[in-house]
Amino acid sequence: MGRVLVLFDSASGNTAAMAEYVGEGARQIPDIEVRLVHVDEATLDDALWADGIAVGTPTYVGLTSWKMKKYWDEISHPTWGQLDGKIGCAFSTSGGWGGGAELTCMSILIMLMNVGMLTFGVTDYTGSQFTLHYGAVTAGKPSYEKEIEAARRLGKRLAQWVAVYVDGRSEQHPGPMKERGA
Amino acid sequence: MGRVLVLFDSASGNTAAMAEYVGEGARQIPDIEVRLVHVDEATLDDALWADGIAVGTPTYVGLTSWKMKKYWDEISHPTWGQLDGKIGCAFSTSGGWGGGAELTCMSILIMLMNVGMLTFGVTDYTGSQFTLHYGAVTAGKPSYEKEIEAARRLGKRLAQWVAVYVDGRSEQHPGPMKERGA
Amino acid sequence: MGRVLVLFDSASGNTAAMAEYVGEGARQIPDIEVRLVHVDEATLDDALWADGIAVGTPTYVGLTSWKMKKYWDEISHPTWGQLDGKIGCAFSTSGGWGGGAELTCMSILIMLMNVGMLTFGVTDYTGSQFTLHYGAVTAGKPSYEKEIEAARRLGKRLAQWVAVYVDGRSEQHPGPMKERGA
Amino acid sequence: MGRVLVLFDSASGNTAAMAEYVGEGARQIPDIEVRLVHVDEATLDDALWADGIAVGTPTYVGLTSWKMKKYWDEISHPTWGQLDGKIGCAFSTSGGWGGGAELTCMSILIMLMNVGMLTFGVTDYTGSQFTLHYGAVTAGKPSYEKEIEAARRLGKRLAQWVAVYVDGRSEQHPGPMKERGA
Numbered sequence: 001m002g003r004v005l006v007l008f009d010s011a012s013g014n015t016a017a018m019a020e021y022v023g024e025g026a027r028q029i030p031d032i033e034v035r036l037v038h039v040d041e042a043t044l045d046d047a048l049w050a051d052g053i054a055v056g057t058p059t060y061v062g063l064t065s066w067k068m069k070k071y072w073d074e075i076s077h078p079t080w081g082q083l084d085g086k087i088g089c090a091f092s093t094s095g096g097w098g099g100g101a102e103l104t105c106m107s108i109l110i111m112l113m114n115v116g117m118l119t120f121g122v123t124d125y126t127g128s129q130f131t132l133h134y135g136a137v138t139a140g141k142p143s144y145e146k147e148i149e150a151a152r153r154l155g156k157r158l159a160q161w162v163a164v165y166v167d168g169r170s171e172q173h174p175g176p177m178k179e180r181g182a
Numbered sequence: 183m184g185r186v187l188v189l190f191d192s193a194s195g196n197t198a199a200m201a202e203y204v205g206e207g208a209r210q211i212p213d214i215e216v217r218l219v220h221v222d223e224a225t226l227d228d229a230l231w232a233d234g235i236a237v238g239t240p241t242y243v244g245l246t247s248w249k250m251k252k253y254w255d256e257i258s259h260p261t262w263g264q265l266d267g268k269i270g271c272a273f274s275t276s277g278g279w280g281g282g283a284e285l286t287c288m289s290i291l292i293m294l295m296n297v298g299m300l301t302f303g304v305t306d307y308t309g310s311q312f313t314l315h316y317g318a319v320t321a322g323k324p325s326y327e328k329e330i331e332a333a334r335r336l337g338k339r340l341a342q343w344v345a346v347y348v349d350g351r352s353e354q355h356p357g358p359m360k361e362r363g364a
Numbered sequence: 365m366g367r368v369l370v371l372f373d374s375a376s377g378n379t380a381a382m383a384e385y386v387g388e389g390a391r392q393i394p395d396i397e398v399r400l401v402h403v404d405e406a407t408l409d410d411a412l413w414a415d416g417i418a419v420g421t422p423t424y425v426g427l428t429s430w431k432m433k434k435y436w437d438e439i440s441h442p443t444w445g446q447l448d449g450k451i452g453c454a455f456s457t458s459g460g461w462g463g464g465a466e467l468t469c470m471s472i473l474i475m476l477m478n479v480g481m482l483t484f485g486v487t488d489y490t491g492s493q494f495t496l497h498y499g500a501v502t503a504g505k506p507s508y509e510k511e512i513e514a515a516r517r518l519g520k521r522l523a524q525w526v527a528v529y530v531d532g533r534s535e536q537h538p539g540p541m542k543e544r545g546a
Numbered sequence: 547m548g549r550v551l552v553l554f555d556s557a558s559g560n561t562a563a564m565a566e567y568v569g570e571g572a573r574q575i576p577d578i579e580v581r582l583v584h585v586d587e588a589t590l591d592d593a594l595w596a597d598g599i600a601v602g603t604p605t606y607v608g609l610t611s612w613k614m615k616k617y618w619d620e621i622s623h624p625t626w627g628q629l630d631g632k633i634g635c636a637f638s639t640s641g642g643w644g645g646g647a648e649l650t651c652m653s654i655l656i657m658l659m660n661v662g663m664l665t666f667g668v669t670d671y672t673g674s675q676f677t678l679h680y681g682a683v684t685a686g687k688p689s690y691e692k693e694i695e696a697a698r699r700l701g702k703r704l705a706q707w708v709a710v711y712v713d714g715r716s717e718q719h720p721g722p723m724k725e726r727g728a
């Protein structure tokens with residue numbers, strides 16, 4: 001039974017709302033245990049527990065929030081090598097389009113790759129002109145269906161990769177794009 | 183009289199449309215000469231001619247188009263050191279929000295910094311939840327006023343920095359944000 | 365039997381030399397088929413064939429070479445969705461330390477994530493003050509043992525992830541760092 | 547008289563050592579006031595005071611340290627728009643080559659661009675196979691002459707751009723590479 005951690009920071013509640021949708025998406029895959037944890041409550045054991053980790057923070061000056069950075073700075077040495085091969089992805093809410101949410105996702109993926117994790121984005125479109133190639137992003141709280149679905153799709157894809165690669169349940173592979181629709 | 187080059191690649195015409203708006207914005211500053219050049223027509227002399235360069239391409243797999251990459255790969259050695267201190271910025275149109283337009287802008291800024299240029303984004307918001315912190319971005323052709331204004335603002339800011347820093351016209355400094363509105 | 369593609373661009377031969385070491389490393393894992401292909405010879409089928417892909421290019425203005433960019437620009441649409449879940453990593457040789465090799469690896473990983481692949485770096489150190497957290501990098505041709513071993517380790521790790529995740533051979537998991545040494 | 551701030555974080559003393567060299571380089575340009583500040587002591591006024599800012603941190607999981615992130619997270623809103631047009635650059639010391647120092651520099655430049663600053667790297671080589679295209683980097687404490695000179699060169703170039711662009715002293719322009727040697 002694969003384990004998915006949705007680890008987030010949130011000040012206004014926007015990224016927390018997105019974290020809920022990511023968690024919902026992960027639960028769409030059977031036999032995946034999902035845990036949502038605010039970074040203020042997160043411990044080293046949360047990262048060790050998980051097979052897959054979705055990390056989300058507000059977009060602050062184009063990067064992960066300092067609290068999320070502090071978490072990874074502090075656990076990276078004590079867990080060195082033990083996170084190798086876990087699967088990770090990113091999400092972020094920003095003050096505006098063009099405001100750095102993609103770069104924030106990339107900064108999160110950089111942290112996760114640094115500790116040995118395999119990271120991914122999602123090729124699917126969840127609506128007109130809307131995708132999550134480097135993680136799920138919005139300006140402000142996710143409100144349009146395509147924004148909400150992008151967050152769900154991220155969590156679902158994470159759970160799928162965990163199911164396929166960690167649990168060995170190849171039938172959960174999302175399969176080629178043409179079968180997934182947009 | 184400062185010189186601004188708007189150098190772009192475009193297949194569908196979307197990035198070409200944005201380049202026009204960037205050029206319009208640059209022309210809002212008096213005594214700035216503006217030149218728009220498609221990368222297919224660009225020569226090494228275009229880069230040498232300019233004081234400021236706005237580079238735009240479609241978002242292709244999250245980075246600058248290969249044609250734009252080829253241009254900079256080929257001129258970087260022959261111009262080495264001669265582009266130092268020029269001022270640069272970026273813009274991109276993508277297939278969808280979350281599709282890599284910010285990362286494409288960043289890839290452009292990486293090229294420009296590599297050849298010694300000073301690069302910038304813009305702190306202004308040009309409408310509700312819309313900004314250009316790492317360059318002007320849209321999904322598809324710029325059509326909403328805030329998208330068009332973001333492209334114009336990018337060109338204007340480039341022309342302002344050229345006026346202030348290269349021409350020594352300090353009165354063109356955009357000044358503190360509170361005087362600029364959103 | 366997992367399949368590893370080492371896809372590279374090289375002008376001076378430095379990145380080609382590194383590609384050889386990456387291939388050597390991949391062959392250290394039993395029952396992995398390894399194919400080395402210069403980007404000039406690469407076809408769409410090479411990417412489809414592989415379970416894992418190591419992509420290497422010289423560091424040109426801080427990003428992947430334009431030829432490698434052209435390859436992914438051209439195959440990304442025809443293969444859309446079909447590369448999802450493949451495993452990827454990066455390597456690069458630059459003109460000097462501090463010259464952009466890490467950023468070039470990151471640009472490669474951005475391309476690979478854009479097409480749906482899972483990307484990784486390696487936490488191991490292969491000698492004093494030498495690692496490959498975002499891919500294997502050198503200044504010039506790999507010559508010191510720790511540089512050569514970094515390239516080999518990258519290929520080996522790619523083959524390990526393919527063996528574990530695609531072939532389901534969990535005994536090939538590299539295991540915790542403490543058992544791997546430096 | 548231009549003002550240069552060297553703002554750094556350091557735990558082991560390695561980045562602090564580099565900060566000293568950056569400061570030395572800045573002082574090579576006449577009539578530039580230089581201030582070195584550890585992030586633990588830094589206030590919002592330090593950023594407002596400066597015309598040019600060199601920001602350095604250890605490489606922690608491939609990004610700026612959380613303390614430096616916290617500083618910019620906290621001052622970005624109160625200073626919004628007031629840092630526009632200041633000039634910035636980056637430096638970092640890591641545990642090993644290939645360990646993320648370039649990416650850390652890039653994360654710093656992302657923060658500085660987000661708040662409106664013009665950011666740059668340096669095209670010069672300071673020794674065989676050694677440069678600072680995205681900021682000065684080392685593995686461990688800077689000890690070789692080319693590493694020390696890279697840190698100095700970064701500070702000097704920052705002071706030069708401040709002298710040329712803020713003070714209007716065009717004679718301080720570093721000029722084309724061929725006159726600068728390598």
